[in-house]
Amino acid sequence: QVQLMESGGDLVQAGGSLRLSCVGSGSIFSINSMGWFRQAPGKEREFVAAISWSGRTYYLDSVKGRFTISRDNAKNTVYLQMNSLKPDDTGVYYCAAAGGRWTPSVDVRYDYWGQGTQVTVSS
Numbered sequence: 001q002v003q004l005m006e007s008g009g010d011l012v013q014a015g016g017s018l019r020l021s022c023v024g025s026g027s028i029f030s031i032n033s034m035g036w037f038r039q040a041p042g043k044e045r046e047f048v049a050a051i052s053w054s055g056r057t058y059y060l061d062s063v064k065g066r067f068t069i070s071r072d073n074a075k076n077t078v079y080l081q082m083n084s085l086k087p088d089d090t091g092v093y094y095c096a097a098a099g100g101r102w103t104p105s106v107d108v109r110y111d112y113w114g115q116g117t118q119v120t121v122s123s
Contacts, residue, residue, distance in 0.1 A: 002026045002112040004095045009117030012085055016121070020080040022095030022114060033098045034071060034078040037107055038119070040091040048093070049080060050104035058104040062088070085121045092116040 008020040024031060035050035049069040050058045057069055068081040078095065096110035103109045 002028060002031060002097055002099075004097060004112055004114035006093065006095045006114045006117040009093060009119045011120045011122065014086055014121055014123050016085050017081070017083045018085065018119060020082070020093055020095075020117060020119075022078045022080075024076040024078075024097060028076050030099045031097045031112075032100070033102045033104070034069075035096045035098070035104060035110060036069065036078075036080045037094045037096060038089075038091040039094070039116075040088075043091075045094070045107060047105035047107070051078065052102075052104075060105075082119070085119075087121045087123045089119060090121050091119060093119050 003025045004022055006022045012018055032053045036048040037045050038048050039045040048060050049067055051069045051071050066084045071078040094116045095114040097112040098110045
């Protein structure tokens with residue numbers, strides 16, 4: 001089993017920045033790829049960004065150029081740096097981990113999920 005714990009969510013004004021962190025524990029050796037998803041009130045969960053074991057990254061079109069995903073394998077941590085935040089970025093952000101074959105943007109391809117951290121962007 002793998003446990004994921006997110007942190008870094010907050011209330012921020014539009015144009016501001018936040019950095020989310022996700023620390024993994026447990027059977028980390030089984031993890032290949034990591035991702036971030038978000039869910040706004042009344043909306044379905046959507047893919048935000050993902051990173052493979054080798055460091056290849058993938059992004060939702062609307063966050064390209066503003067968000068950066070990175071990972072520190074030695075610390076079992078994945079980060080999401082979010083700049084130029086917009087009110088549409090508001091939501092609960094979830095960290096996810098995949099152990100096997102994986103499609104970056106498809107949530108059912110992930111095996112483990114964190115509890116989420118709230119990001120609120122005010123206009």
